[in-house]
Amino acid sequence: MSLQEKLDAFKANFETNIAPPGVAEVFHRAIDELTASGAAEKALKVGARAPSFALPDADGGTVSSDELLGRGPLVVTFYRGVWCPYCNLDLQALEEARPEIAARGASLVAISPQTPANSRKAQRQHNLGFPVLSDASGSVAAAFGLRWTLPEYLRETSRKLGVDLAQFNGDDSWTLPMPARYVIGPDRTIVYAEVNPDYTRRPEPSDVFPALEALKARQPTEAAG
Numbered sequence: 001m002s003l004q005e006k007l008d009a010f011k012a013n014f015e016t017n018i019a020p021p022g023v024a025e026v027f028h029r030a031i032d033e034l035t036a037s038g039a040a041e042k043a044l045k046v047g048a049r050a051p052s053f054a055l056p057d058a059d060g061g062t063v064s065s066d067e068l069l070g071r072g073p074l075v076v077t078f079y080r081g082v083w084c085p086y087c088n089l090d091l092q093a094l095e096e097a098r099p100e101i102a103a104r105g106a107s108l109v110a111i112s113p114q115t116p117a118n119s120r121k122a123q124r125q126h127n128l129g130f131p132v133l134s135d136a137s138g139s140v141a142a143a144f145g146l147r148w149t150l151p152e153y154l155r156e157t158s159r160k161l162g163v164d165l166a167q168f169n170g171d172d173s174w175t176l177p178m179p180a181r182y183v184i185g186p187d188r189t190i191v192y193a194e195v196n197p198d199y200t201r202r203p204e205p206s207d208v209f210p211a212l213e214a215l216k217a218r219q220p221t222e223a224a225g
Helices: 003-018 023-036 065-069 085-103 116-125 136-143 152-160 165-169 205-218
Strands: 054-056 062-064 074-078 107-112 132-134 147-149 175-177 180-184 190-195
Touching: 003 085, 023 152, 054 132, 062 065, 065 074, 065 107, 074 085, 085 107, 085 116, 085 205, 107 116, 116 132, 136 147, 136 175, 180 205, 190 205
Parallel strands: 074 107, 107 132
Antiparallel strands: 054 062, 074 180, 147 175, 180 190
């Protein structure tokens, strides 16, 4: 089953059997408004230069994009947090694809505005072999053009469902990144970008493979002898 098929199945079950009355409509409204705002069109695209970042990982260390890019390409996925089941399915699919990403010479990181403690929870729950980085207040997401502020009606509904972003993220800004996937070349040029304001829609992890293979093919061959 593809990632999108899993997401569609979860969405159908959630909206039919789990969500309290009116919740699905609130979420649909928020997605429609964010889509109509044109926010996704303002995010960084292929050909742009990715901003550098250095963010805390779940174990208290710091992960630098420049250091990772010194080893090869970098796959970056922005996700909303451990509380989001769609994001968790996405992370699980990326973990399954991680060996193939590594085989193409790339590193993989996830970035979320949640606290390091919640990033650690995500890593443990899903047995992730790649770092989940904490982007406090969403400054890196903003640099990529992904950060947006939740409207009050969506905050109210989220709180009723037990998702208080002020607690999960450690600040009261109520901002999130739009889910996004990037492939960044060693020179910081973005060679793959997928941004969708609809968090129930995600690219397949394998969609990044052609971009990684193209980067690998461009590497200068070592001189014989």
